[in-house]
Amino acid sequence: MMNLLIRNCRPMGGAATDILVEGGRIAVIAPGLAAPDGVAVEDGGGRLALPAFVEGHTHLDKSLWGMGWWKNEVGPRLIDRIDGERAERKKLGLDPARQSDRLAKEFLKRGTTRIRSFADVDTEIGTAHNDALVALRDRLRGTMDIQVVAFPQSGVLVRPGTAELLEQALRNGADIIGGLDPSGIDRDPKGHCDLIFALAAKHGVPVDIHLHEPGELGAFAMELIIERTLALGMQGKVVVSHAFCLGDVARADALYAALGEAGIGLATTAPPSRPVPSVKKARAAGVSIFGGNDGIRDTWTPYNMPDMLQRAMLIGLKNEFRRDDEVELAFATVSDWAAEGCGFADYGLGVGARADIVLLEAETVQEAVVATPPQRVVVSHGRVVARDGVLLA
Amino acid sequence: MMNLLIRNCRPMGGAATDILVEGGRIAVIAPGLAAPDGVAVEDGGGRLALPAFVEGHTHLDKSLWGMGWWKNEVGPRLIDRIDGERAERKKLGLDPARQSDRLAKEFLKRGTTRIRSFADVDTEIGTAHNDALVALRDRLRGTMDIQVVAFPQSGVLVRPGTAELLEQALRNGADIIGGLDPSGIDRDPKGHCDLIFALAAKHGVPVDIHLHEPGELGAFAMELIIERTLALGMQGKVVVSHAFCLGDVARADALYAALGEAGIGLATTAPPSRPVPSVKKARAAGVSIFGGNDGIRDTWTPYNMPDMLQRAMLIGLKNEFRRDDEVELAFATVSDWAAEGCGFADYGLGVGARADIVLLEAETVQEAVVATPPQRVVVSHGRVVARDGVLLA
Numbered sequence: 001m002m003n004l005l006i007r008n009c010r011p012m013g014g015a016a017t018d019i020l021v022e023g024g025r026i027a028v029i030a031p032g033l034a035a036p037d038g039v040a041v042e043d044g045g046g047r048l049a050l051p052a053f054v055e056g057h058t059h060l061d062k063s064l065w066g067m068g069w070w071k072n073e074v075g076p077r078l079i080d081r082i083d084g085e086r087a088e089r090k091k092l093g094l095d096p097a098r099q100s101d102r103l104a105k106e107f108l109k110r111g112t113t114r115i116r117s118f119a120d121v122d123t124e125i126g127t128a129h130n131d132a133l134v135a136l137r138d139r140l141r142g143t144m145d146i147q148v149v150a151f152p153q154s155g156v157l158v159r160p161g162t163a164e165l166l167e168q169a170l171r172n173g174a175d176i177i178g179g180l181d182p183s184g185i186d187r188d189p190k191g192h193c194d195l196i197f198a199l200a201a202k203h204g205v206p207v208d209i210h211l212h213e214p215g216e217l218g219a220f221a222m223e224l225i226i227e228r229t230l231a232l233g234m235q236g237k238v239v240v241s242h243a244f245c246l247g248d249v250a251r252a253d254a255l256y257a258a259l260g261e262a263g264i265g266l267a268t269t270a271p272p273s274r275p276v277p278s279v280k281k282a283r284a285a286g287v288s289i290f291g292g293n294d295g296i297r298d299t300w301t302p303y304n305m306p307d308m309l310q311r312a313m314l315i316g317l318k319n320e321f322r323r324d325d326e327v328e329l330a331f332a333t334v335s336d337w338a339a340e341g342c343g344f345a346d347y348g349l350g351v352g353a354r355a356d357i358v359l360l361e362a363e364t365v366q367e368a369v370v371a372t373p374p375q376r377v378v379v380s381h382g383r384v385v386a387r388d389g390v391l392l393a
Numbered sequence: 394m395m396n397l398l399i400r401n402c403r404p405m406g407g408a409a410t411d412i413l414v415e416g417g418r419i420a421v422i423a424p425g426l427a428a429p430d431g432v433a434v435e436d437g438g439g440r441l442a443l444p445a446f447v448e449g450h451t452h453l454d455k456s457l458w459g460m461g462w463w464k465n466e467v468g469p470r471l472i473d474r475i476d477g478e479r480a481e482r483k484k485l486g487l488d489p490a491r492q493s494d495r496l497a498k499e500f501l502k503r504g505t506t507r508i509r510s511f512a513d514v515d516t517e518i519g520t521a522h523n524d525a526l527v528a529l530r531d532r533l534r535g536t537m538d539i540q541v542v543a544f545p546q547s548g549v550l551v552r553p554g555t556a557e558l559l560e561q562a563l564r565n566g567a568d569i570i571g572g573l574d575p576s577g578i579d580r581d582p583k584g585h586c587d588l589i590f591a592l593a594a595k596h597g598v599p600v601d602i603h604l605h606e607p608g609e610l611g612a613f614a615m616e617l618i619i620e621r622t623l624a625l626g627m628q629g630k631v632v633v634s635h636a637f638c639l640g641d642v643a644r645a646d647a648l649y650a651a652l653g654e655a656g657i658g659l660a661t662t663a664p665p666s667r668p669v670p671s672v673k674k675a676r677a678a679g680v681s682i683f684g685g686n687d688g689i690r691d692t693w694t695p696y697n698m699p700d701m702l703q704r705a706m707l708i709g710l711k712n713e714f715r716r717d718d719e720v721e722l723a724f725a726t727v728s729d730w731a732a733e734g735c736g737f738a739d740y741g742l743g744v745g746a747r748a749d750i751v752l753l754e755a756e757t758v759q760e761a762v763v764a765t766p767p768q769r770v771v772v773s774h775g776r777v778v779a780r781d782g783v784l785l786a
Contacts (some may be wrong), residue, residue, distance in 0.1 A: 069756040072716045272665030273713040301715050302763045303706065313696065317707075321664040322694050323465045363462040370695045374767055 002382040005035045006357065009044030010338075011349045016046055021355040021382035029351060030179040035123060042377065042384055044359055048368060050331075051349050052113040052356035052380065053308035054338035057208075057241050057267040057292025060100035060136070060146075061129040062118040064072065065297050065306075067099075072302055076182065082154055085299045086124060095133040103145060103296060104136060106306040108384045111358035113144050114344045116208070116292070118178055119169070120149035122299045123161045124312050127169045134173035143380050145344055149208050151178035155185040156195060163195055170203045170392075173385070179209040182221045189221050197228040206237040206343070208267070211245070218245025222255055235263030239341060242268070247275025248284075253285075258288035265341040268333070269294045269311070272320035279319045279329055290338035291315050308334040311374040316369060327366040355382040395775045398428045399750065402437030404742045406757040409439055414748040414775035422744060435770065435777055437752055441761055443724075444742050445506040445749035445773065446701035447731035450601075450634050450660040453493035453510040453529070453539075454522040455482065458690050459697075460492075465695055471577065471605060475547055479517060490525040496527060496689060497537060499699040502779045504751035504771050506537050507737045509601070509685070511544035511571055511662075512562070516554045520562045527566035536773050538737055542601050544571035547577045547587060556588055563596045572602040573599045575614045582614050597704040599630040599736070601660070604638070607668075611638025617649055619655045628656030630736060634685070635661070639675075640668025646678075653679035658734040661726070662704070663711035663731025664686045672712045672722055683731035684708050701727035702765040709762060720759040748775040 002024040008016050011029065019026060019035040026356050035041050062085065064070045071091070072085045088094075100117070107115060119130040137146040150169035156179070157163045166177060177199050182192035200207045204284075211218055222240060229238045240259070243266050245389035246252045259266070265288035266277050282289040291311045298305040315321075316330030346354040359377040362368040371388060378386040385392055395417040401409050404422065413418060428434050455478065457463045463485070469478045481487075493510070500508060512523040523543050529663040531541040549555045559570060570592050575585035593600045594686070602618060604611055615633060622631045633652070636659050639645045650661070656679035659670050675682035684704045686697040697704075702716035707724030708714075732740035739747040752770040755761040771779040778785055 069760050072720075072759075073718075074716060270665070271713075272663070272707065272711040297763065302717075302720060302759055303710060303715075305764065314665065314710075317696055318665040320664075320697075323467060324695075325466075327465075327695060366465075366695055367462050370690065371698065 003036070003039045004355065004379065004382045004384070005033060005039050005043060006044050006049070006359070006379070008046055009359055010046065011049045013048055014254065017206040019049065019357070020343045020353070021276075024355055024381040025346070026140065026349065026351050026353050026355050031364065034345045039352050042379070046064060047359045048365070050111070050358045050360070050365065050368060051335050051347065051353075052358050052378065053111050053334050054290070054342065054344060055107060055112050055115040055292055055308055055357060056113060056290040056342050057269065057294055058117050058339040059120075059295045059298065060103045060115065061096040061119045061133055062094060062294045062298050063099050063103045064092070065095070065103050065106060067092065072299070074299065078179055081300050082185075086154060088299045091342070096129040097135065100133055100136050103124065103306055104140060104146065105391055108144060108378060108380070109389050109391055110307040111376050112306065113310050114339065115144065116147040116149065116209075116342045118149045120153045120163050121150050121162065121169050122152065122154040122251070123159050126165055127172055130169040130174050131172050133171070147175045147342060149175065149176040149178040149349065152180065155180075157186045157191050160254045163199070163243070166199060170199065170205060174205070176206045176208050178205070179207065181211065181213050183217055184213050189224055192234040193221070193224045193228055197232060197278065200234065200237075201232050207234065208239040208240070208241055209346040210241045212242050214244050215248055216245070218243070219249045219251065221256060222259070226258050226264065229262045229264055237261070237371075238266055239265040242302050244274055246387035253281070256281050256285035257289055265289065265343070267292050268315065270315040272314070272318060276318060279315065283329070288337055288341035289333060290341040291333035307372060312369045313372060324364070324366050327369050329370050331365050354379050394430045395678060396429070397435060397748065397772065397775045397777070398426060398432050399435045399437050399442070399453060399772070400444040401439055402752055403439065403697055404442045406441055408409045412442065412748070412750070417748055417774040418739070419744050419746050419748050421740065431519070435772070440752045441755045441758070442742065443504070443751045443753070443761060444728050444740060444746070445760065445771065446504050446727050447683070447735065447737060447740070448505050448701055449683040449731040449735050450498060450687055451508060451510050451664065452688045452691065453508065453525055454489040454512045455487060455691050456492050456496045456689045457485070457487070457692070458492065458496050458499060460485065460490055463692065465466065465692070467692065467765050471656070474693050478482040479515070479547060481692045489522040490528065493526050493529050496699055497533060498784055500783050501537055501771065501773070502784055503700040504769050505699065506702050506749040506773045507732065507735070509540040509542065509569075510734045512567065513544045513546045514543050514555065514558050514562050515545065515547040516552050516558065523562040526654050536778060540568045540735060541566065542569040542571040543567035545573065548573070550579045550581050550584050556592070556780055558714050559592060560596075563592065563778055565614075567598070569599045569601055572600065574604065574606050575617065576610055577606050582617055586614070586617045586621055589736060593630075594625050595628065599632070600627065601632040603634045605635050607637050608641055609638075611636070612632060612642045612644065612648060615652070619651050619657065622655045622657055631655070632658040632660055634659075636670050637667055637668040646674070649674050649678035649680055658682065659684050660734070661708065663708040665707070665711060669711060672708065674721070681734035682726060682732055684726035700762055704720040705762045706765060707769075717757070717759050718760065720762050724758050724762050749773050
């Protein structure tokens with residue numbers, strides 16, 4: 001059932017129209033379309049139609065969603081969270097296959113059909129989380145697109161054996177190689193960047209480095225990443241996640257320009273509690289910037305929801321986007337720009353795009369962002385897959 | 394019907410118990426209570442029971458809620474927003490009576506029964522907004538408590554005639570006198586503070602000053618407010634709203650201490666986009682700090698919802714409250730501390746408190762804050778007044 005006629009919906013808040021889907025793709029957008037024989041009809045009821053959302057940065061493998069409330073008593077440092085997580089996941093019997101499946105479906109219910117997820121790789125769990133996510137990705141193909149990033153959450157050089165495990169994760173099917181805090185965690189910025197980029201070049205995969213390092217330390221790491229991206233011709237294949245340093249170094253403008261020239265993208269969660277990259281400055285420099293939740297209800301944080309409209313709201317608030325033309329940028333970070341930045345193909349509400357569509361009660365895109373209405377109809381590949389929070393079939 | 398038995402609920406996430414309400418107040422909290430003759434029974438179904446929420450800083454009178462989407466094209470400065478609003482409210486035919494009634498009920502549906510609302514007073518609208526809010530306050534008595542603050546949004550000294558209108562608003566029933574940005578808007582910090590405090594002393598009402606001024610300018614205004622609070626013996630009667638300067642001056646600790654000694658409270662919206670007072674630092678100095686939305690979907694901002702759990706989430710995110718004991722503080726800013734800071738009596742889930750209670754699906758208070766579940770049963774003065782987003786009778 002890849003053919004569908006959606007009647008009376010308003011794409012991006014425009015005039016009411018119909019959308020005919022054929023073979024899972026948007027075939028015609030026009031008012032008053034007749035339903036071809038045997039084609040299912042979905043009455044849009046005049047609702048807003050949005051392209052299904054894109055989650056550009058999350059950790060499906062380690063959410064505690066649905067496992068009962070976990071009492072967070074973790075210390076305040078990054079390393080407390082990293083070490084605490086390794087200890088807790090054992091105690092809790094966290095099953096990455098079950099948890100990633102569960103959280104992916106929570107995303108789907110709320111209208112997200114494309115996800116970039118990190119999978120922890122370390123010397124205690126080996127490639128188990130990665131392999132679970134690769135299996136999930138393959139199983140959900142045709143309903144959701146999941147990119148799997150082999151991610152050394154506990155460091156690489158500081159934990160011998162991790163580099164080999166990352167390589168094994170790539171051989172096992174990971175799509176992307178991850179890195180993090182070259183100085184703060186691995187204590188060797190040159191060594192860390194050389195190693196991650198060497199793996200990327202050898203396996204022909206993109207890079208996504210989580211850079212929490214603030215100020216000049218983060219800016220230095222960013223320079224190392226830019227240098228290697230250019231040297232290896234990896235423009236368009238590298239993302240720096242978080243990039244908090246762009247929110248607090250005086251020379252941020254030069255860094256945005258260099259990122260733009262190197263074709264490096266930025267993923268932002270826009271945390272209210274600290275400086276972050278500016279969406280407008282990034283775009284002005286030609287940098288693809290997009291949104292993500294980071295962890296959702298895990299041992300790092302109790303916050304965040306598998307709802308990209310809530311993330312767009314938080315990105316809008318953080319960037320002080322109040323005017324309609326600005327709030328639209330917040331929505332772009334969880335839609336067009338996230339598809340572009342992560343490299344998800346066939347995206348959007350145009351003819352020819354894959355028919356991944358969300359219908360909800362809102363007058364405008366802006367209202368959808370600020371009100372995050374919970375009642376939604378979710379269409380993936382031309383099939384209605386969820387209705388008002390319930391997955392179908 | 395002020396008597397009610399709530400069976401099988403979990404106050405603050407504790408063990409399941411029953412709550413017997415008599416005469417609108419909590420009379421007994423114990424498991425296995427028998428329903429006295431003729432007393433209605435509400436099955437809590439094991440849900441979490443929270444004290445109904447408190448909104449400590451909002452503008453009921455000028456929300457555009459339910460008026461169709463308003464396209465925001467306002468400039469970026471504070472004065473653009475103030476001047477733009479005066480122009481737009483005329484064009485839009487904004488009816489403060491209708492809008493404040495509408496928004497108050499949206500709050501009630503989501504579990505808020507006590508609200509401090511500002512009412513614009515200026516030389517164009519006179520006391521019309523104030524009078525509409527006073528009428529609403531009186532009409533909703535017995536269901537919601539509303540404090541009305543006569544608020545000179547467009548300035549006092551810069552708009553001759555405003556002081557007289559503020560005084561008229563107090564004579565017409567306003568509970569509190571407001572002020573704002575003594576330097577930034579009124580261009581005369583001493584003159585503004587003298588005038589506002591003189592009105593407060595003359596009419597025996599508390600003060601709530603909106604202080605957006607950053608850095609040392611804001612800190613100076615805060616000193617003027619502290620001096621006058623002490624001179625007039627108004628400890629416990631003064632609130633500084635926003636107080637962004639506390640987030641960015643080096644001598645913030647001394648200011649927190651002085652606020653604590655003067656018994657001045659702080660209202661915070663915790664905007665992600667700028668520095669704000671620290672909840673922990675304020676409390677450590679003995680300062681009452683509590684949460685509010687500020688405007689909700691008005692010409693200032695499209696954001697914010699009449700949902701104090703969402704506000705608690707934003708306050709928690711801004712203050713980087715991750716541990717359970719910290720997230721509990723975020724909830725306190727929209728419950729106990731807001732009641733304390735605004736001076737709402739009979740608050741809480743203890744025996745003798747007014748039976749304003751919210752039942753919702755969450756295991757813990759922390760889960761309620763991070764997940765903001767939309768399905769809620771709201772009890773006010775011992776009556777069930779809303780269920781799953783629908784007001785009853």
